[in-house]
Amino acid sequence: MRYAIIGNGVAGVTAAFTLREREPKAEITLISGESDYFFSRTALMYALMDRMTLRDLEPYERNVYEKQKIRRVRDWVTDLDGAARRLRLRSKGEVAYDRLLIATGSRPNLFPWKGLDRIQSGLVHFVTLEDLQAVEKAIRPGGRAVVIGGGLIGVELVECLVHHGMQVTFLVLEDWYWPIAFGREEGEMVADHIRGHGVDLRVQEEAVEFHSNADGGVSHVETKAGSSYPCELLGIAVGVHPAVEWLRGVATPPRVEKGVVVSPDFRTSLEDVWAAGDCAEIRRDGEKPLIEQIWYSAKLQGEMAAKSMLGDRIDYRPPLFYNSSRFFEVDYTTVGAVNQAPEGAQSFYRRIPGKCASLRIVHHEGAVIGFNMLGSRWDHAWFEKWIAERRGLDYVLAHLHVAQFDAEFSRLKLEGVTA
Amino acid sequence: MIGPGRLEWLKHDLTNRGLTAWILSAVLFGFYMVLYFTDWLNPVAAALGLGHKWTLYGLLYTLAITLGGVYVIRKYRHNRYQVIRTVVVIVVQVMLAFSVPLLLKFFHQPEYYFSYLWPLKFEYLTPPVVFHMPLPFILYSFFGALVMAPLLAVFFGKRWYCSWVCGCGGLANTAGDPFRHLSSKSMASWRFEKIAIHTVLVVAVVLTALLFVSWGAGKQNPELARWSYQFQSAYGLIVGAVLSGIVGVGVYPIGGTRVWCRYFCPMAAMLGLVQKVGRYRITVKRNMCISCGLCSKYCEMGIDVRSYAQTNTSFTRASCVGCGICAEVCPRGVLRLENVTRRDPQELVQIEVAA
């Protein structure tokens, strides 16, 4: 059996290892254009801040691919012929397969802002290794930067730019920072914390036009409210979309909507072709299409898709949503439905006085359904358990301490907070 | 990407095996050669009113731990484990490893270091040395090394000693902090570590036994006494001077801070074995690791923490000194140092989820 995998991100690599575990003899080819070896995309910011080398971002020792007999090919796939079961690569010829996994990840979004087409330099994203190089080139200590987009990648980029001594303006379209995850209270608290690091964070600011100087370098950003922000570096972090552009012109494109459309067993519309990770759009009759673009789901989907390729019956249902992050030193853990909570859900919210920390527990019809915890560490497994068991708020508050995961002697004091 | 300005460049160069790092390493090697093999520092010590070169060295060492400790406390100020631990390290160094021995000398008592135990402080279970001490010191030497140290390691892991008390670890975790990430993470180093450190432990135990035997049978058997004396001198030179001092500190800027602790220290070897069966462990939060690798990079013992974290495996490694930095730097709060005394909350979840 010849397996081919496009994309050596966490989805593709997890799939490759899963295949190898079950099929010691099969041929496995891992094709990727961005890098020779799998690296942790989530840690790009630490490379930019000089806390890690690029080599440090690689989660496995390099000889593991050889040991596992996984053939690596560094190239971009340009054509997919599902009838002949063949891929064409940009420069390294063709790869034949019996079963194929598409795990091409995502690309940064770009909207048709006015003036965008005139910008030759200074505009950066923060998703790929190429982006990393571009950011490094554009950074000038003491210079001005504008970052657009109030999500996670945006704030990571902001932190890096501040680290390198840039004066950063952070433009957030919404009423408060990161409204898909935070309530107003948390959004404002975190925004203040970010401002405390010298960032000029502005909410309700929508960029409408970019200006450039004579040689095409970005010069300032104009917003709908009429403000103008000078900058020599413009970071665009307004989300990502599945990397499917390359599929539109291939010999036999699989069905593509926003992402590569797959059924809950990760099969695409093409025979013997699967897709998983950031690029996959999972469709189930009568339900909203599902595109998950986080590390954990890419890892899980990669494993599940591989099992499906091996012939297992797979019916993927995403696990209860959870995620974590860090905003300039402030830890964040979330589980379940917080801002996507149903109508009528109630929220227990407490701000911890004197620090950037808060607890939010969302409950509905007598049972907790979601957690948003800032400024301290929590073991999300407990939250998942309580949600699954449909525990009431009182029970959860009384037992909250068991889920604490702060370092020894650093436990957040809950006494008086949860009363 | 290196930060802005010359200072940032220097910081990068010094902590990433640049030219300045090699120079610093050479200077440290030179200093230790002079310290161990010449008396050039005696006049310097005398001029400073410190009497002897070893007092001068003790003062410098204490200063390094104190100043480095202040830096570390500032750096990790939001983490009370780090703050408390570092304060203890400084206090132990200033009191037990510096002032108390001086005071003892002042009162015409033997110069005794309560923060050092056999087999690290090899002489403390060496008959001619230990039996010349006052009785309380003799009792402490035996009790400390054979009962207290292993017992505490059962409950808290080797960290109680290696990261809270010991001066070698103290220097590594204070002045050495900027170099901690230079430890080798390769499998080859791990294999070497296991062989080297246990070899030193075996040698230390055998030598101690030999010294007791020759002490008992010494009068009738001068050959054995001479032979074991030579064995002891060789051990003192190779392990005590070369490995713990010259190599151990000299390679800080090139090979990281815990080269001595990781590959050679017999105390670490002994406590590591106890740790494996004790209650200390690093708990890994399920499915939360993003494989960023910060934990592995900043582990001074070269443990590939990420390889455990990304596979949801809580672990106890014999070499882990419980410095807690892997947990501190993890941007997703995945790791936690624990002494699993009670049936722990985390334990319960794992059981129930597995069931």
Ligand SMILES: Cc1cc2nc3c(=O)[nH]c(=O)nc-3n(C[C@H](O)[C@H](O)[C@H](O)COP(=O)(O)OP(=O)(O)OC[C@H]3O[C@@H](n4cnc5c(N)ncnc54)[C@H](O)[C@@H]3O)c2cc1C
């Ligand atoms: C800065 C940043 C921070 C993030 N932080 C977090 C976080 O904290 N937590 C979290 O859960 N998620 C985070 N994410 C999201 C997470 O990184 C992604 O969800 C995850 O990496 C997706 O994995 P993947 O394997 O699907 O795709 P990717 O990792 O994107 O890998 C896809 C690979 O496919 C290759 N490829 C694409 N097209 C082709 C082609 N035509 N031919 C050959 N190769 C091709 C590319 O080379 C690429 O390497 C972050 C993302 C970014 C950018």
Ligand code: SF4
């Ligand atoms: S594993 Fe963690 S606690 Fe143990 S030595 Fe390494 S960094 Fe320190």
Ligand code: SF4
């Ligand atoms: S630092 Fe945390 S998130 Fe990063 S690899 Fe280690 S355990 Fe995983």
